[in-house]
Amino acid sequence: MKQESMINIKNLKRYYKSGQVITKALNGVSFEIKQGEFIAIMGASGSGKTTMLRILGLLDKPTKGDYTINNLDIVNLPEEERNYYRLTQLGYVFQDYALINEMSAIENIYILSLMEGKSKVQSIITAQAALDKVGLSDKSERIPDQLSGGEKQRIAVARAIAKHPKILFADEPCANLDTHNSEQILEVFKTLNKKFGQTIVMVTHESWHTKYVSRIIKLKDGKIVSDVKV
Ligand SMILES: Nc1ncnc2c1ncn2[C@@H]1O[C@H](COP(=O)(O)OP(=O)(O)OP(=O)(O)O)[C@@H](O)[C@H]1O
Numbered sequence: 001m002k003q004e005s006m007i008n009i010k011n012l013k014r015y016y017k018s019g020q021v022i023t024k025a026l027n028g029v030s031f032e033i034k035q036g037e038f039i040a041i042m043g044a045s046g047s048g049k050t051t052m053l054r055i056l057g058l059l060d061k062p063t064k065g066d067y068t069i070n071n072l073d074i075v076n077l078p079e080e081e082r083n084y085y086r087l088t089q090l091g092y093v094f095q096d097y098a099l100i101n102e103m104s105a106i107e108n109i110y111i112l113s114l115m116e117g118k119s120k121v122q123s124i125i126t127a128q129a130a131l132d133k134v135g136l137s138d139k140s141e142r143i144p145d146q147l148s149g150g151e152k153q154r155i156a157v158a159r160a161i162a163k164h165p166k167i168l169f170a171d172e173p174c175a176n177l178d179t180h181n182s183e184q185i186l187e188v189f190k191t192l193n194k195k196f197g198q199t200i201v202m203v204t205h206e207s208w209h210t211k212y213v214s215r216i217i218k219l220k221d222g223k224i225v226s227d228v229k230v
């Protein structure tokens with residue numbers, strides 16, 4: 001039986017206008033993503049990778065085109081529902097970790113769950129499980145300043161996966177890390193994908209990262225120039 005696609009993107013366009021100049025950051029992109037894929041989005045600087053990730057992650061809207069997740073017309077949802085969907089169903093990891101310095105690792109992870117109205121006990125249990133998945137259970141009480149860059153990023157990954165997101169989005173998650181720490185992050189992603197079936201869409205510049213993924217989509221000038229399973 002054919003596995004149904006989770007994400008369907010059709011003829012997606014994103015134009016930026018500044019003064020008289022229009023930049024076609026995405027210029028007609030179509031593809032499908034199935035549950036359980038681990039996708040690398042690659043391409044030269046300015047090719048549209050971040051633009052695409054931001055639209056897929058509901059952090060931005062396309063100028064034109066269709067985008068559905070599990071047949072839900074995600075682009076045209078009312079603003080409030082879009083925000084709710086983004087907060088509860090999607091996970092994000094960025095280059096700069098975006099951790100709160102005054103809070104311990106575990107507090108950084110469970111704060112969102114508390115804000116959603118879950119009980120503190122439940123929030124802590126969920127956060128501990130996420131910390132365990134990234135191999136940092138022993139550092140749950142450290143504040144970000146007491147962690148290495150790689151550890152900070154693993155905390156950010158734990159925060160992103162604590163809510164069991166449908167899709168985990170990562171925009172150059174290893175950009176500020178050395179090779180050793182990059183490998184650790186990529187190993188965590190690979191385990192999340194293989195063991196827990198986590199769907200992952202990751203933007204990267206580094207071709208050696210592609211040995212961890214199941215599919216590579218290459219962009220050039222806002223268009224897909226290759227899309228291969230590996
Ligand atoms: N807010 C914006 N306003 C105007 N133009 C933008 C804006 N954001 C991005 N662009 C332009 O859109 C194009 C795609 O940018 P994008 O950030 O998606 O590239 P990228 O592939 O992520 O590059 P990098 O590898 O450098 O991160 C570029 O030409 C960029 O200058």
Ligand SMILES: [Mg+2]
Pocket residue numbers: 049050051
């Ligand atoms: Mg980018």
